[in-house]
Amino acid sequence: MSTSSAGPQATTPASPSPSPSLAGPFTGPRTQPRRAWWIAPLAGVLVAVPVQLGAAFLLLMSPMALDSCSSADPCGHTEAAMGASLVLFLLALLSLGVPWYPAKRKSLGVGIGVSLIPLGLTLASIGTLLAGIGLG
Template structure:
């Protein structure tokens, strides 16, 4: 009676090629969708006029500090001007975010992210008006 032969197991690394080499990576599954540009374009067209209004208000608002002196400090107004400037700069910088994310992600992400610049601009205007004393 013969015993079945055991398969020989090699203890050193095999020289077989890997299943994914540099030439054989799977294709990128995130293809841009058709009409992906509608949501960011709408968001940009809605945000730009409001940003111009916010920039005008920010440029005119230092006149609210004319009455400030040592007896009547205007710390709240100065802080509001600084915060409004930072929010407006963030809004301007965030105009590019919807374009990138709308092309790469789903439709809901594109629409949701497209309102970020408009929201930051409106927050800038609100902060400015509250700081000056219109609120």
């Protein structure tokens, strides 16, 4: 006589393993921000803003460089330099907020390097303007 159980078998549903894309983009441990992470971006902003005020003054005064332009003596390079300088200046204004996140999450060197972006764009704007006017 054989005894066989014809009852229900205990089966467990196979649970699918979560794929890496469902786990989220940052599955590693979160890094804590450094204690004085805000010093580099603040110093960058405090240096860049006065320089940007000077660049804004030069941009506002630069149309006077075109007063001597006439049809006989066109100033095409000056107009192009003024446009390029305006674009660089606007990029410098927009980039004032860029250094804050990398300075908080990355290393000190990255924070200092990224904090120099607004100042560099502002100085490029001034240089482009002065070179186009003929003072550089």
